[in-house]
Amino acid sequence: GIQVEQSPPDLILQEGANSTLRCNFSDSVNNLQWFHQNPWGQLINLFYIPSGTKQNGRLSATTVATERYSLLYISSSQTTDSGVYFCAAYAGNNRKLIWGLGTSLGVNP
Amino acid sequence: DSGVTQTPKHLITATGQRVTLRCSPRSGDLSVYWYQQSLDQGLQFLIHYYNGEERAKGNILERFSAQQFPDLHSELNLSSLELGDSALYFCASSVVSNTNYGYTFGSGTRLTVV
Numbered sequence: 001g002i003q004v005e006q007s008p009p010d011l012i013l014q015e016g017a018n019s020t021l022r023c024n025f026s027d028s029v030n031n032l033q034w035f036h037q038n039p040w041g042q043l044i045n046l047f048y049i050p051s052g053t054k055q056n057g058r059l060s061a062t063t064v065a066t067e068r069y070s071l072l073y074i075s076s077s078q079t080t081d082s083g084v085y086f087c088a089a090y091a092g093n094n095r096k097l098i099w100g101l102g103t104s105l106g107v108n109p
Numbered sequence: 110d111s112g113v114t115q116t117p118k119h120l121i122t123a124t125g126q127r128v129t130l131r132c133s134p135r136s137g138d139l140s141v142y143w144y145q146q147s148l149d150q151g152l153q154f155l156i157h158y159y160n161g162e163e164r165a166k167g168n169i170l171e172r173f174s175a176q177q178f179p180d181l182h183s184e185l186n187l188s189s190l191e192l193g194d195s196a197l198y199f200c201a202s203s204v205v206s207n208t209n210y211g212y213t214f215g216s217g218t219r220l221t222v223v
Contacts, residue, residue: 033212041197043152043214044111086151096167097142097212101151 002027006087006100013077013107021072021103023087029098032063032070032089037102039083046072046085077107112136113202115215123223127188130218134181134202140164141183142203142212143175147196158183190222 003026013019023032034046047054047061049070054061058077063070074081084102112135122128134141143155154167158177169175172190177183187194197219201212 035214041219042216043199043201045212045214088152096154096157096165099151099154 002029002089002098004029004087004089004098004100006085006103008103009101010104011106013105015077015079015107015109017077017107018073018075019077019105021074021085021105023070023072023100025068025089028065028068029089032065032087033097034061034070034072035086035088036081037084037086038080043086074105077105079107079109081105082107111213111215113138113200113213113215115198115200115218117218118216119219119221121221121223122190124190124192126190126222127186128190128220130185130187130198130200130220132183132185132200132202132215134183134200135213138202138204138213139181140203141177141181142201143169143183143185144199144201145196146199146217147193152199155185187220192222195220195222 005024007022031050033048037043049061049063051065058075060073084104086102088097088099114133116131139160142157144152146152155169156175157165161177172188175185197217199217201214
């Protein structure tokens, strides 16, 4: 089946640094989404981004569906950005959202 | 507040017991999805309901069952609980049943089986 791979698995940043998180998928997928799970476990939908680029404040995401990857950019990171970032997508007619294992991000003050 | 309400937030129970987790979707959302997140694992899709009907099933154990009621709230029933069932259980809702919209997640129910 479709594999969704995220890199890096872990990342530690100093506050104010920028970072890029990557999501690769093994086959064509639909409707890629990025989520943030904060240290308290809450999951928040960041972007619904099947293709192209979107920006929301210090976060932006780009999906290049033809090359089977998506990137999440975090600029001027803050300690509140800490947590796990997941990407997820549907594959073909499969109604199940397939999740990557996440990138665990820690931002130090 | 995401608009998706899950209760209870925490649950501690013994092996062999049965529990019911409840999810109220965002107002206007017809789809409810259930996920299990075990320690150090990603999210595992369990089941999807749309307007009362089961639409897709993931890796849901036979000991687990779910339903969506006419008022669109959903319940996930876990029976004959085992230690390995300890996990964070999320529900998410979306407005439609297809894949064109993002999800909104509830804050989860943390289940501990002792």
